[in-house]
Amino acid sequence: MKKNKIALLPGDGIGPEIIEQAVKCLNAIGKIYEIEFEFSYGYIGATAINKYGNPYPSETDQLCRDSDAILFGAIGDPKYDNNPKSKIRPEQGLLKMRKDLGLFANIRPLKIHPSLYDSSPLKREIINNVDLIIVRELTSGIYFGKPSATEENGMEAYDTCRYTSTEIERVAKIALDLAMKRRKKVTLVDKANVLETSRLWRSVVTKIKEESYSQIDLEYMFVDNAAMQLVSNPSKFDIILTENMFGDILSDISGVLSGSIGTLPSASLGEKHKLFEPIHGSYPEAAGKNIANPVATILSAAMMLRELKYNDAANHLELACYNTIQNGVVTPDLKIDKHSKNNSFTTEDVGNEIVKEITKRT
Ligand code: IPM
Ligand code: MN
Numbered sequence: 001m002k003k004n005k006i007a008l009l010p011g012d013g014i015g016p017e018i019i020e021q022a023v024k025c026l027n028a029i030g031k032i033y034e035i036e037f038e039f040s041y042g043y044i045g046a047t048a049i050n051k052y053g054n055p056y057p058s059e060t061d062q063l064c065r066d067s068d069a070i071l072f073g074a075i076g077d078p079k080y081d082n083n084p085k086s087k088i089r090p091e092q093g094l095l096k097m098r099k100d101l102g103l104f105a106n107i108r109p110l111k112i113h114p115s116l117y118d119s120s121p122l123k124r125e126i127i128n129n130v131d132l133i134i135v136r137e138l139t140s141g142i143y144f145g146k147p148s149a150t151e152e153n154g155m156e157a158y159d160t161c162r163y164t165s166t167e168i169e170r171v172a173k174i175a176l177d178l179a180m181k182r183r184k185k186v187t188l189v190d191k192a193n194v195l196e197t198s199r200l201w202r203s204v205v206t207k208i209k210e211e212s213y214s215q216i217d218l219e220y221m222f223v224d225n226a227a228m229q230l231v232s233n234p235s236k237f238d239i240i241l242t243e244n245m246f247g248d249i250l251s252d253i254s255g256v257l258s259g260s261i262g263t264l265p266s267a268s269l270g271e272k273h274k275l276f277e278p279i280h281g282s283y284p285e286a287a288g289k290n291i292a293n294p295v296a297t298i299l300s301a302a303m304m305l306r307e308l309k310y311n312d313a314a315n316h317l318e319l320a321c322y323n324t325i326q327n328g329v330v331t332p333d334l335k336i337d338k339h340s341k342n343n344s345f346t347t348e349d350v351g352n353e354i355v356k357e358i359t360k361r362t
Pocket of ligand 2: 248249252279
């Protein structure tokens with residue numbers, strides 16, 4: 001039997017608790033589908049700074065390179081957020097990992113399962129046909145542009161947004177290929193009325209579409225309008241293709257549509273490596289309290305199974321998550337009023353229930 005080497009990077013805040021639940025679920029799925037996992041843990045973020053003085057130590061980098069896939073929890077610690085002078089920051093670990101491993105395409109799907117309809121603050125008729133994927137460029141743009149600095153006088157700071165046509169092309173191809181398997185519609189989200197980089201995105205993406213993807217309906221939308229449409233008419237979107245920071249912001253909005261950002265998974269893909277990560281952050285207020293929603297991480301593990309070509313196992317794991325929500329076994333972020341046991345479940349309860357759902361259907 002093939003051994004799947006999985007690097008587990010729990011990271012900070014609620015990361016360790018949610019990764020623990022995902023591991024339980026993967027083990028349960030592995031037993032049914034005879035998938036063997038070899039899990040190895042690595043440090044990243046604030047926990048890595050504490051141990052190695054470095055948010056992405058070489059030990060972690062090596063572990064990731066030696067793995068078939070990486071499952072990541074969360075990153076961030078208020079100790080650093082509240083100290084703008086800090087030179088070393090946990091987030092640098094995640095950004096360096098994405099950059100060094102070449103994980104340029106971040107795939108953030110949003111399909112609202114009926115079990116989540118009652119949790120969304122939006123009306124059912126707005127969300128019931130939503131099935132979109134945000135394809136976010138992940139290793140360039142303003143997150144990585146040089147120069148970026150604070151002037152010595154402390155009175156001025158700047159970041160640079162830079163893109164090359166190669167960086168745009170490779171992520172655009174991923175989005176266009178995905179669209180070919182779906183409704184053949186791509187919305188390129190940018191700020192081309194203001195930014196040079198956005199105009200480069202438009203010309204590169206238009207050229208690829210014209211040369212190789214003639215069946216695709218390519219639409220352009222400014223990011224401010226896209227933010228509005230995501231909450232007023234989200235079912236109009238199929239694939240949203242966008243640059244790094246716009247994708248970061250829009251994906252948090254998509255978290256609201258589903259009722260909780262704690263339910264949304266993602267895959268960060270490159271040529272050689274693949275990483276799976278919930279789209280939410282480290283939720284430090286909840287760390288160690290056993291209240292964080294593990295579903296986004298468990299659904300990320302399902303995306304991992306699909307990328308490793310275990311399709312049936314992936315579908316099975318997803319169904320187990322949705323059945324668990326349907327049964328009302330949810331953490332406090334998912335407010336499902338019709339269930340009287342509302343909000344009384346812990347991270348661990350939810351993980352255990354998903355395992356139960358997994359083993360029920362064999
Ligand atoms: C995300 C997160 C990260 C990002 C942070 C933690 C650096 O918000 O994955 O969306 O901005 O990319
Ligand atoms: Mn984000």
